[in-house]
Amino acid sequence: MTITAPAKSARDRVGSVLGPTWPDGTANVFSSACPSRTVLDHITSKWGVLIIVALADDTLRWGELRRTIDGISEKMLAQTLRVLENDQLVLRTVHGTIPPRVDYRLTDLGRDLCEKLIPLLGWVSQNAAAIVSTPRGNA
Amino acid sequence: MTITAPAKSARDRVGSVLGPTWPDGTANVFSSACPSRTVLDHITSKWGVLIIVALADDTLRWGELRRTIDGISEKMLAQTLRVLENDQLVLRTVHGTIPPRVDYRLTDLGRDLCEKLIPLLGWVSQNAAAIVSTPRGNA
DNA sequence: CTGTATCCTTTCAGATACTG
DNA sequence: CAGTATCTGAAAGGATACAG
Numbered sequence A, B: 001m002t003i004t005a006p007a008k009s010a011r012d013r014v015g016s017v018l019g020p021t022w023p024d025g026t027a028n029v030f031s032s033a034c035p036s037r038t039v040l041d042h043i044t045s046k047w048g049v050l051i052i053v054a055l056a057d058d059t060l061r062w063g064e065l066r067r068t069i070d071g072i073s074e075k076m077l078a079q080t081l082r083v084l085e086n087d088q089l090v091l092r093t094v095h096g097t098i099p100p101r102v103d104y105r106l107t108d109l110g111r112d113l114c115e116k117l118i119p120l121l122g123w124v125s126q127n128a129a130a131i132v133s134t135p136r137g138n139a
Numbered sequence C: 001c002t003g004t005a006t007c008c009t010t011t012c013a014g015a016t017a018c019t020g
Numbered sequence D: 001c002a003g004t005a006t007c008t009g010a011a012a013g014g015a016t017a018c019a020g
Helices: A010-018 A035-043 A048-054 A062-068 A074-086 A108-132 B010-018 B035-043 B048-054 B062-068 B074-086 B108-132
Strands: A090-095 A101-106 B090-095 B101-106
Touching: A035 A048, A035 B108, A048 A062, A048 A074, A048 A108, A062 A074, A062 A101, A074 A090, A101 A108, A108 B035, A108 B108, B035 B048, B048 B062, B048 B074, B048 B108, B062 B074, B062 B101, B074 B090, B101 B108
Parallel strands: none
Antiparallel strands: A090 A101, B090 B101
């Protein structure tokens, strides 16, 4: 292995764990121009994680998603679903029936991502109460 | 195990994977009032993930963090660090020297979280290029 | 070097009303 | 049922200047 760039602590070390996003290694997630930044923003948008995880096991209908994810507005549900669908993480199926029925489910890509998300959300669920219960000026 | 609530597909199934945040099981991450929502918002804030992962291996100084995380403003770095510190994920150490030196490193809690974040960021790094390169009206 | 304070712009997000 | 359109207020975020 040839090392050309100067070793720069975290950036390179974590970079080697994550791997560069571009084959030439010019960009990783710490670079502002990196596409992984865009995707990360989509996923970590206010509702992205919750929608994906809600679809972990099931195909859900629009109304089911809306009821499952407490507090989401129709606007944000539609908006986030569109982004997720465009990222090929969620698949939208329209049944040409009256009344209309639309199903949402994860793509293979989405399911793959979901498996990374579940442990994260599990950790948050377990530790959230402890974190929030020590508010020293918390937002 | 006593089941009192009607089984509601994803909400309960994923809920059983994640576990309830409150011991009485009244709230999980899908509930808007759940504290895990707050913590999740902190972590998935625009810069939260990046800061935590940047500190994965190293203690970093303010300036190092600023240079590592490309594109972050001083304001957002300070703001996000304060939230993370308050959540007991990041530890701030002030050395009383001139010129001033301040170190940031992960707490045990933060390191634990970081281990859930690395696989996620790794996945994003590997798949981002493919996702972004198929823009059918992408934002 | 490590931040704060201020101003300003952009984006997010909810409420409401409406459509096929 | 499954959305869209529009409006409005709140919040996030960035640039710049300044302070200890």
